Amino acid sequence: xxVSNRIRAALTTTVLATAATGFMAGCxxxxxxxxxxxxxxxxxxxxxxxxxxxxxxxxxxxxFFLYIGGFRSGLPVGSRxxxxxxxxxxxxxxxRQRAGLPASGKVTGGTRVSGGIGSGVGGRAGTGAGS
Amino acid sequence: MRRIESxxxxxxxxxxxxxxxxVYNKTQVPGGEVRSYWREGPFYDFSMDEVQMLEGxxxxxxxxxxxxxxxxxxxxxFDRMRIPPMARPQIRRTWESEPPSIYARFDLRYDGQGPxxxxxxxxxxxxxxxxSAVTQxxxxxxxxxxxxxxxxxxxxLVAAWTRNLVKWxxxxxxxxxxxxxxxxxxxxxEDRMTVAYLMDTVVQxxxxxxxxxxxxxxxxDGDGRFYDAQGRHLxxxxxxxxxxxxxxxxFGPAVLADSARPGGTTWVEPVYKMLWxxxxxxxxxxxxxxxxxxxxxxLLPAYFADEAPTSWRSYxxxxxxxxxxxxxxxxxxxxxxxxxxxxxGTEGYVLQEFAPLPDFAGVDGPHHPVLxxxxxxxxxxxxxxxxxxxxxxxxxxxxxxxxxxYQPPRA
Numbered sequence: 001x002x003v004s005n006r007i008r009a010a011l012t013t014t015v016l017a018t019a020a021t022g023f024m025a026g027c028x029x030x031x032x033x034x035x036x037x038x039x040x041x042x043x044x045x046x047x048x049x050x051x052x053x054x055x056x057x058x059x060x061x062x063x064f065f066l067y068i069g070g071f072r073s074g075l076p077v078g079s080r081x082x083x084x085x086x087x088x089x090x091x092x093x094x095x096r097q098r099a100g101l102p103a104s105g106k107v108t109g110g111t112r113v114s115g116g117i118g119s120g121v122g123g124r125a126g127t128g129a130g131s
Numbered sequence: 132m133r134r135i136e137s138x139x140x141x142x143x144x145x146x147x148x149x150x151x152x153x154v155y156n157k158t159q160v161p162g163g164e165v166r167s168y169w170r171e172g173p174f175y176d177f178s179m180d181e182v183q184m185l186e187g188x189x190x191x192x193x194x195x196x197x198x199x200x201x202x203x204x205x206x207x208x209f210d211r212m213r214i215p216p217m218a219r220p221q222i223r224r225t226w227e228s229e230p231p232s233i234y235a236r237f238d239l240r241y242d243g244q245g246p247x248x249x250x251x252x253x254x255x256x257x258x259x260x261x262x263s264a265v266t267q268x269x270x271x272x273x274x275x276x277x278x279x280x281x282x283x284x285x286x287x288l289v290a291a292w293t294r295n296l297v298k299w300x301x302x303x304x305x306x307x308x309x310x311x312x313x314x315x316x317x318x319x320x321e322d323r324m325t326v327a328y329l330m331d332t333v334v335q336x337x338x339x340x341x342x343x344x345x346x347x348x349x350x351x352d353g354d355g356r357f358y359d360a361q362g363r364h365l366x367x368x369x370x371x372x373x374x375x376x377x378x379x380x381x382f383g384p385a386v387l388a389d390s391a392r393p394g395g396t397t398w399v400e401p402v403y404k405m406l407w408x409x410x411x412x413x414x415x416x417x418x419x420x421x422x423x424x425x426x427x428x429x430l431l432p433a434y435f436a437d438e439a440p441t442s443w444r445s446y447x448x449x450x451x452x453x454x455x456x457x458x459x460x461x462x463x464x465x466x467x468x469x470x471x472x473x474x475x476g477t478e479g480y481v482l483q484e485f486a487p488l489p490d491f492a493g494v495d496g497p498h499h500p501v502l503x504x505x506x507x508x509x510x511x512x513x514x515x516x517x518x519x520x521x522x523x524x525x526x527x528x529x530x531x532x533x534x535x536x537y538q539p540p541r542a
Binding site: 004008019114128 | 149150151152153154179182183186253255256257258259261264265268269272279280281282283284285286313314315316317319320321322323324325327328330331334335340344345346347348349350352360371372373376377380381382385386408454513535
């Protein structure tokens with residue numbers, strides 16, 4: 001039985017050769033394309049409240065803000081939003097659009113998130129992911 | 132098996148191997164010196180009879196690992212193996228359903244005289260693939276040394292993707308796109324090039340291949356499914372990222388839950404590879420086959436640390452989930468002879484009989500080779516050899532190419 005590749009010729013490895021050229025040139029394809037942005041609705045004290053309060057059609061009392069930033073998803077209502085992010089008036093449709101949010105209506109907190117894989121176990125272990 | 136010291140040295144070889152994908156060739160060693168991971172000039176040579184014997188041994192070792200997996204699953208030995216409870220249902224499911232699995236690598240001790248003996252099985256995230264499949268194949272073709280090389284890796288990888296993806300497509304009715312992921316924490320380029328090479332083999336199997344880093348994998352917390360940053364569903368993702376790390380990550384439970392659902396992401400290698408990538412496999416194999424006169428010769432005696440004979444005073448201690456030699460210690464007559472640092476071991480250890488690697492010494496000192504025997508789609512597929520100056524093969528070892536039936540040029 002043959003123990004080697006059928007065709008005795010250099011392999012066609014276009015993807016590999018291109019990646020190698022890019023790597024040697026210092027290009028980092030596949031690198032971070034920007035942190036996933038997550039939006040939350042908070043009250044004036046920075047506590048997370050129900051998304052309904054940041055619907056631009058909300059007519060009740062109180063002062064509410066949309067915060068968008070690199071927050072963790074799934075933070076519960078009632079918890080304090082960590083500092084950081086951008087504060088947006090929920091009724092300012094232009095500001096909402098600039099932040100990549102729908103111009104009107106309710107904003108649901110963080111429906112899609114990334115960064116939940118590769119959270120640093122490898123780095124802590126001090127070895128590569130390969131073996 | 133022999134080591135040829137003075138083979139051909141190709142002009143411009145360093146730039147050539149980098150351009151071919153070995154961008155991680157330059158290795159900085161402790162002390163700051165930069166050296167070449169690839170050894171140009173020296174190589175190992177085997178007879179065809181030897182290679183066929185090694186192939187047979189690898190095929191048998193793979194069958195033994197299948198039997199060991201059956202044994203663990205049937206007898207519910209997950210606690211003993213220190214496999215996290217949350218992974219067990221999906222390990223059982225994938226063990227039965229055999230979703231796509233592409234490759235793995237046995238590390239063997241072989242001195243050219245006795246049978247090859249299993250040191251460990253890198254079943255989940257094996258690297259060293261680019262140098263084995265591409266760099267040494269091109270070296271063999273260019274230098275013309277040797278009549279052949281044990282290297283059907285490329286053909287078999289393409290065939291493995293074809294077989295597995297066609298099967299996946301027939302089962303689901305969906306033509307899969309294949310995402311291939313590496314972790315951006317790995318900065319040497321090795322993981323990225325491994326993924327890039329595997330992308331070539333996916334493309335040559337006739338399927339779409341998309342690169343991404345695991346950090347960019349997106350979980351939709353509405354439907355519980357996984358997507359890339361562009362919003363494309365991950366039908367099937369090859370991850371160069373170990374299962375034991377993935378399970379500790381925030382998305383770990385969601386990965387398991389989603390993969391168990393119809394239409395969920397298929398992760399390659401499958402989670403059942405945890406049964407093999409842990410060093411706990413070694414005592415299980417020894418328990419099952421240690422006394423078999425034909426199969427036991429491919430194994431070194433191995434025990435869980437708390438079951439080792441009290442008379443054992445010379446052994447190698449390996450952490451269950453260690454990598455790249457980290458925390459491996461050689462103990463001789465009760466004294467630690469050599470030990471590599473690291474942060475593994477809290478999960479427990481196995482002890483394996485100390486069988487020193489053979490020394491194919493050269494003018495520049497000792498050379499201790501470990502044979503990395505590749506398995507693709509369950510079949511022996513090729514060989515990559517790493518050698519070290521010391522007795523533990525770590526991430527500072529050298530890659531040395533090989534030939535079959537080399538005839539030295541006439542003077």
